[in-house]
Amino acid sequence: MRILFSCRPAHGHFFPLVPLARAAREAGHDVVFATGPSFLDHVRALGFEAHAAGISIGEAETEARRRHPDAEVVTLLITMFADLVPRATLADLTTLLPRVKPDLVVYEQSDTGAAKAARDAGIPVVSHVIGRSMPPAIMAMAAEHMAWLWDGEPPADLMLGDAVIDIWPDAVRDPEVVKLPTVIRQRPVAVDLDVPMPELNAERPLVYLTLGTVVFGATEVLRTAIGGLARLPVEVLVAVGPGDPAVLGELPGNVTVAGFVPQAKVLQRASLVVHHGGTGTTLGTLAAGLPQLVLPQGADQFVNADALVEAGAGTKLVGPEVTADAVETAARRLLDDGAVREVALEVAAEIAGMPDPAAVVQRLTALVRGS
Structure with a gap:
């Protein structure tokens, strides 16, 4: 099986996907990543094939401020994350997916353009939870601007893929994720870079x-x-x-x-x-x-x-x-x-x-x- 993992170009969006990507590779599957051009070297440094898709948050912010120079922060954020970022990812993956030919797309939960690209291409797609849902008022406001991801009216549960991978334990689990119809639980696993442990005084906490x-x-x-x-x-x-x-x-x-x-x-x-x-x-x-x-x-x-x-x-x-x-x-x-x-x-x-x-x-x- 060939799996394409898609994430925004940042460590906090990439690292949560790495344990699953490594496990897939160890099981004999072919693993490919898609992320912003500025982050390709970080992905390749961990031994994964990587392709450019989407734009950075900085690029999205610059364009959002150009479009709405006097807007409030909420308007800028919605423009960035409900419009500019997912549309850029969608455009790039629409071209990339026919070349890579994955059997499955796994995207970190905020990389919503990847979900639409996979669904439009008829490829099974799974969301990988990284963080918790934003407050309901913000989620409702964002959903209005993201109806295009569902080609119309978004569903009540805002689910984009065929299933969701949840890495949060019950004690601090996101109640919005619990409501989703198909949830796969996974243990969170740390990802350590190959860097030295600093010398520390072992006699003190x-x-x-x-x-x-x-x-x-x-x-x-x-x-x-x-x-x-x-x-x-x-x-x-x-x-x-x-x-x-x-x-x-x-x-x-x-x-x-x-x-x-x-x-x-x-x-x-x-x-x-x-x-x-x-x-x-x-x-x-x-x-x-x-x-x-x-x-x-x-x-x-x-x-x-x-x-x-x-x-x-x-x-x-x-x-x-x-x-x-x-x-x-x-x-x-x-x-x-x-x-x-x-x-x-x-x-x-x-x-x-x-x-x-x-x-x-x-x-x-x-x-x-x-x-």
Whole structure:
């Protein structure tokens, strides 16, 4: 079987697909990726064939601002994600699919143009959940502008494909996904880049701090968080992804800064994770059974933070609440709070029992064969 995976050109949209893509390849299937031109090298670096499709978020934002120079943020976002981005992906995949000839298309949930391209070509298509649904009011507004994806009136469940792969455990599961008719559960699996583990003081508890790979102007948030965490008797490891560590300036002696880190290995060593609420870090931390302090910056990070707080697996600080004093207080409490850690360990046990990507590959094979 030949499977085409489609995603937006960003690590947070690509990494969640990698475990399933690797499992498919290990099972003998032919795996191909389609993503924005700027991200092809990142995909190929992990050994996958990759083809250009779609545009970057930056390109979409530039065009949206050109069309609506005085518009509010919501209008710009809807123009970008309900129109410009999916139409660009649709156009490119309409040309690419007849050349690649996949038996199945798997797209990360936001890459909706890929779903329409596959459906128009008569190819089975499956959505791969990465984050949680946006608030209902925003979803309803976006659906009005996305009716073209269904060639008319969208269905009540907004489902685009033949099935949905859900990587969220029950404790923090998206209730909108639960409602969908065909859902395949899959254990979230960490993806580590081939980068060295930083040298750390093994005698102190480790607090891992990251705001992910797409930072919404969050350098000051990182500095503030570092200021609070460095006051504690801990070792602080800060990962800035593709950002420049130098922008953080001079740092306290118990703080180490790196670009990318082997996150799964870091989580094995950590006692607490302070992060932005991105899907990969949220699920990775839950799988490791660790408490979380979330400082959401944009996108679905706010709803991820809410889900963690509601489940009792962590706490959050939002906007002006993020001060050095507040970070210090929250982190100190989470390091000592046995109840939060117990919830995190329960979720970790649940994740360990979810089907692995290899089992999901078998489900997808059966779906394509109609068995």
